[in-house]
Amino acid sequence: DARVTQTPRHKVTEMGQEVTMRCQPILGHNTVFWYRQTMMQGLELLAYFRNRAPLDDSGMPKDRFSAEMPDATLATLKIQPSEPRDSAVYFCASERASGIGTDTQYFGPGTRLTVL
Amino acid sequence: SQKIEQNSEALNIQEGKTATLTCNYTNYSPAYLQWYRQDPGRGPVFLLLIRENEKEKRKERLKVTFDTTLKQSLFHITASQPADSATYLCALETGTASKLTFGTGTRLQVTL
Numbered sequence: 001d002a003r004v005t006q007t008p009r010h011k012v013t014e015m016g017q018e019v020t021m022r023c024q025p026i027l028g029h030n031t032v033f034w035y036r037q038t039m040m041q042g043l044e045l046l047a048y049f050r051n052r053a054p055l056d057d058s059g060m061p062k063d064r065f066s067a068e069m070p071d072a073t074l075a076t077l078k079i080q081p082s083e084p085r086d087s088a089v090y091f092c093a094s095e096r097a098s099g100i101g102t103d104t105q106y107f108g109p110g111t112r113l114t115v116l
Numbered sequence: 117s118q119k120i121e122q123n124s125e126a127l128n129i130q131e132g133k134t135a136t137l138t139c140n141y142t143n144y145s146p147a148y149l150q151w152y153r154q155d156p157g158r159g160p161v162f163l164l165l166i167r168e169n170e171k172e173k174r175k176e177r178l179k180v181t182f183d184t185t186l187k188q189s190l191f192h193i194t195a196s197q198p199a200d201s202a203t204y205l206c207a208l209e210t211g212t213a214s215k216l217t218f219g220t221g222t223r224l225q226v227t228l
Contacts, residue, residue, distance in 0.1 A: 004159075031214055033214075035218075041220075042205075042218060042219065042220035042221065043160070043205065043218040043220075043221075044218075045215065045216070045217070048214070048215070050214075056211070056215060091159050091160075093159070095214060097214055102148055102165055102167065103214060104150075104162040104165070105160075105162065105214070105216065106162070107159030107160050107161070108159055109157075109158060109159055110157075110158075110159055
């Protein structure tokens, strides 16, 4: 049963610390998304990659957030320095893009981040 | 500005009834729209996709309609069960290359 995995599942850190979240997409999926979910804003797209190349990171605060795909099996989202307003659940999702734009995104279980 | 609105209030219905959830949008012209289910502590799970040229799509007890003139999608669950209790999110195609924008979701509670 193929699924997206994310680590860690929970992270509590202090303001100013660096946070790195990792995602392993489903094998064979060529598109990876990073979302952030809060009660106030709902599910927001931060950035996404196709074939490991960044396609859109317009939803991401550039000064402190960075997203990379070192290889096809690993995506990372880094926050440095972290702030209390970054507290949220961060989801990774992947899909096998067919090029006709009606593909399904498969979400991981999320990383719940709390910044004190 | 661009907006996707779903009922912010929770929807409470009795088992066996039909649940109807609404997704309204402004200033978008999506080629397709998707509905996802999210359970507490979990990521969203895809349920149905409907294209702009389709009026209605069904899957088992689920039915989705898409009215591009009204800029609205309705999501129906017939013969609802307590196991259908969850948050339901609509998502619009809002750009090239698979980009989706999600609504804030509606929480459905089905009681016995």
